[in-house]
Amino acid sequence: MSYQFKIIPNTDLDLIIPLVYELNESKVSLTLLKERFDEIKNQNYECAVILDDAIVVGVTGLWFCTRHYVGKAVELDHVYIRPNYRNQGLGKKFMDWIHNYVKEKGCNSMELNTYVQNYPSHKFYYNEGYEIWGYHFFRNI
Template sequence: MTYEFKIIPNSNLDQIIPLVYELNEEKVDKELLKSRFDDMKQQNYKCAGVFKANELVGISGLWFSTRHYIGKSIELDHVYLLPEHRGNGLGKQFMAWIYNYAKEHGCSSVELNTYVQNHPSHKFYFNEGFKILGYHFLKKL
């Protein structure tokens, strides 16, 4: 299978909403997701897509920031491949593309969060050389 990796223009960002919706266990209404992504377009956010014959089959949000402990970095967000495209090395190829993209944009590191119960992702990220640095805390207001 031939896949293409590329940044999704902000004008086409609505196409990622069905994949983001599937990723989250606590379903966020699709209209609310659209509204949030409209806000994110105005921030340091980009989205990388995986395409097969012009069909979107995977995504990863990319947040750009400079952090005191590591310098300029990309934080991956809502990394998701449709289940039928997993297990064939595509995730590894996608990550390699992201690492290269990060380097091209002056980043010295890649960070991410993953859900505690998502054990397959933990194994994948450990195999990619990620290390656990801390805990992600959340308080809803």
């Protein structure tokens, strides 16, 4: 199969809401996701997708910033590939494409968070050259 990797315009973020909904196992409603992405599209955010023809089968958000410890960086957010597209090397190709894309934009590093219990993702990111640098702490307000 031939897949296409691309950045979609922030005006088209509605296209990724079903995948982010799947990723969050329906813990966040579709209505709330739409509201949040309507706000996100006006921030320092881009969205990369994997297309199988015109169908979005993978997604990640890209948050761009400058970090005091590495300089210009990108944080990957809501990385998700639909289950029936996994274990085919597509994730690696997507990460390679993202790496090249953000490098061209002048980024010095890529970082991300993954859930503690998501062991398959840990193995994947280790294999992609990521290192664990710390813990992500969270507090609801």
